[in-house]
Amino acid sequence: xxxxxxxxxxxxxxxxxxxxxxxxxxxxxxxxxxxxxxxxxxxxxxxxxxxxxxxxxxxxxxxxxxxxxxxxxxxxxxxxxxxxxxxxxxxxxxxxxxxxxxxxxxxxxxxxxxxxxxxxxxxxxxxxxxxxxxxxxxxxxxxxxxxxxxxxxxxxxxxxxxxxxxxxxxxxxxxxxxxxxxxxxxxxxxxxxxxxxxxxxxxxxxxxxxxxxxxxxxxxxxxxxxxxxxxxxxxxxxxxxxxxxxxxxxxxxxxxxxxxxxxxxxxxxxxxxxxxxxxxxxxxxxxxxxxxxxxxxxxxxxxxxxxxxxxxxxxxxxxxxxxxxxxxxxxxxxxxxxxxxxxxxxxxxxxxxxxxxxxxxxxxxxxxxxxxxxxxxxxxxxxxxxxxxxxxxxxxxxxxxxxxxxxxxxxxxxxxxxxxxxxxxxxxxxxxxxxxxxxxxxxxxxxxxxxxxxxxxxxxxxxxxxxxxxxxxxxxxxxxxxxxxxxxxxxxxxxxxxxxxxxxxxxxxxxxxxxxxxxxxxxxxxxxxxxxxxxxxxxxxxxxxxxxxxxxxxxxxxxxxxxxxxxxxxxxxxxxxxxxxxxxxxxxxxxxxxxxxxxxxxxxxxxxxxxxxx
Numbered sequence: 001x002x003x004x005x006x007x008x009x010x011x012x013x014x015x016x017x018x019x020x021x022x023x024x025x026x027x028x029x030x031x032x033x034x035x036x037x038x039x040x041x042x043x044x045x046x047x048x049x050x051x052x053x054x055x056x057x058x059x060x061x062x063x064x065x066x067x068x069x070x071x072x073x074x075x076x077x078x079x080x081x082x083x084x085x086x087x088x089x090x091x092x093x094x095x096x097x098x099x100x101x102x103x104x105x106x107x108x109x110x111x112x113x114x115x116x117x118x119x120x121x122x123x124x125x126x127x128x129x130x131x132x133x134x135x136x137x138x139x140x141x142x143x144x145x146x147x148x149x150x151x152x153x154x155x156x157x158x159x160x161x162x163x164x165x166x167x168x169x170x171x172x173x174x175x176x177x178x179x180x181x182x183x184x185x186x187x188x189x190x191x192x193x194x195x196x197x198x199x200x201x202x203x204x205x206x207x208x209x210x211x212x213x214x215x216x217x218x219x220x221x222x223x224x225x226x227x228x229x230x231x232x233x234x235x236x237x238x239x240x241x242x243x244x245x246x247x248x249x250x251x252x253x254x255x256x257x258x259x260x261x262x263x264x265x266x267x268x269x270x271x272x273x274x275x276x277x278x279x280x281x282x283x284x285x286x287x288x289x290x291x292x293x294x295x296x297x298x299x300x301x302x303x304x305x306x307x308x309x310x311x312x313x314x315x316x317x318x319x320x321x322x323x324x325x326x327x328x329x330x331x332x333x334x335x336x337x338x339x340x341x342x343x344x345x346x347x348x349x350x351x352x353x354x355x356x357x358x359x360x361x362x363x364x365x366x367x368x369x370x371x372x373x374x375x376x377x378x379x380x381x382x383x384x385x386x387x388x389x390x391x392x393x394x395x396x397x398x399x400x401x402x403x404x405x406x407x408x409x410x411x412x413x414x415x416x417x418x419x420x421x422x423x424x425x426x427x428x429x430x431x432x433x434x435x436x437x438x439x440x441x442x443x444x445x446x447x448x449x450x451x452x453x454x455x456x457x458x459x460x461x462x463x464x465x466x467x468x469x470x471x472x473x474x475x476x477x478x479x480x481x482x483x484x485x486x487x488x489x490x491x492x493x494x495x496x497x498x499x500x501x502x503x504x505x506x507x508x509x510x511x512x513x514x515x516x517x518x519x520x521x522x523x524x525x526x527x528x529x530x531x532x533x534x535x536x537x538x539x540x541x542x543x544x545x546x547x548x549x550x551x552x553x554x555x556x557x558x559x560x561x562x563x564x565x566x567x568x569x570x571x572x573x574x575x576x577x578x579x580x581x582x583x584x585x586x587x588x589x590x591x592x593x594x595x596x597x598x599x600x601x602x603x604x605x606x607x608x609x610x611x612x613x614x
Contacts, residue, residue, distance in 0.1 A: 037267070041254070134466045153183075406455065447473065
């Protein structure tokens with residue numbers, strides 16, 4: 001009897017223990033960076049208050065998260081009041097207080113509670129590259145109506161489905177039936193990169209997107225007020241608030257704490273600087289004294305890429321960044337700008353640099369082209385073209401008519417290229433060349449006729465140049481480089497700038513181009529011969545391992561191989577296979593062959609001996 005009572009008592013104790021164990025709070029998120037950060041901030045804050053959590057970061061898109069929290073698969077995730085209204089078929093509004101009051105009222109019968117707003121709104125925006133928007137004279141969404149025949153757009157799959165505030169609504173409200181979704185991805189970096197690469201004209205984005213400022217993207221004005229306000233709040237199941245009575249007071253600590261600049265910076269740290277979203281969340285909580293320091297935040301080793309002062313964030317820099325971040329996963333990647341990127345690599349200030357062909361060589365006093373041997377190309381980024389700018393009413397039609405030329409920063413791409421080109425056509429000693437790090441100052445000098453022209457070695461459609469040409473004061477002139485001149489400097493290739501690439505340019509412009517590449521230091525053992533103007537290479541310089549060089553080259557692939565005149569890293573050079581086995585085998589092969597021969601001799605000896613006995 002006692003035994004039975006003991007068993008029953010033990011079973012009852014187990015049941016009571018099971019009942020007393022409170023289920024962890026299930027936290028979800030949508031599938032983009034901002035949501036990861038916010039969900040992790042909430043999770044770490046709750047854990048510091050002894051509320052157990054179970055993370056589902058990410059859980060899925062808006063539709064999945066909303067269904068999950070309604071049916072109890074999630075207890076909490078961060079939602080936006082504008083999205084909440086659209087999900088229930090309600091008309092959008094730009095009044096944040098009104099939207100918040102409405103979602104609180106409408107979601108309460110569903111057993112869901114909207115807690116205090118976090119302090120920022122993440123609105124839908126349409127983005128364009130600045131140079132493209134400038135050339136098409138687009139500043140607001142309505143202006144897209146005039147772009148024909150079709151507008152290519154990059155977007156996420158969720159935006160395509162949203163009836164009231166997504167792609168279908170955009171087409172209806174603005175009359176944009178000629179907008180064609182071309183690139184569709186859940187990955188915002190893919191969407192933005194498609195825009196930067198010119199694969200699309202416009203992209204769907206968020207106002208808290210860190211890349212807007214970094215890549216100088218144009219946010220089109222929502223002039224017909226299509227998109228509602230999207231203020232972020234924790235959305236929680238009512239039964240979770242009962243299960244954890246302290247939950248609401250803990251989350252109230254976040255109310256109004258996160259403004260749009262803070263959110264944009266946190267997004268930037270994850271997406272552009274390579275930080276882990278968990279570390280970013282923890283840093284936010286520590287900064288605002290919401291938690292004690294739980295553990296050291298790992299300081300990731302930086303990879304520094306150097307670019308010239310005229311390199312644009314949205315083009316060459318973005319390509320280099322994207323390739324480097326995919327290759328060096330888990331590392332912080334940072335871009336710096338320098339007047340002389342080549343010297344920054346040689347000195348060890350940067351590991352990689354964005355250069356073009358002229359940086360790999362120098363001209364001797366005898367006009368001989370000599371490689372510097374200190375750097376090697378890793379992969380192709382794009383093309384730079386010579387742009388020769390003069391006043392529209394100057395009457396100048398060629399370089400031969402100029403006596404004073406602005407060539408940008410000393411040892412920059414424009415400076416080096418101009419000196420080589422002028423040398424090849426015999427004008428170097430006949431012209432005054434003016435260096436200045438500030439392009440705006442040189443433009444002003446041209447306006448005041450203190451210069452006859454400007455020489456800019458930049459990619460076609462360069463944003464700053466587009467702005468200059470849109471002033472209506474300037475024109476481009478052709479540089480008809482002769483083939484025999486190109487033989488002197490073979491990496492300069494004949495090219496054309498199509499008509500109306502810029503305003504005040506109704507005709508084709510004949511010019512020269514050079515390949516723009518990502519480059520790194522040459523391994524020390526391979527640096528031989530005349531090293532050019534920089535004869536000392538810093539001990540801090542670290543050439544890339546071959547495996548990373550190959551991966552970086554693959555990530556940079558633009559469908560074009562390196563110009564054969566450029567020194568390429570050994571790891572990306574074509575590898576030839578021997579026609580037959582080498583004449584000098586390895587030591588292991590030699591030992592194996594010797595053992596086989598010895599075995600054959602032994603068996604032959606045994607066979608002959610047995611034959612004699614018989």
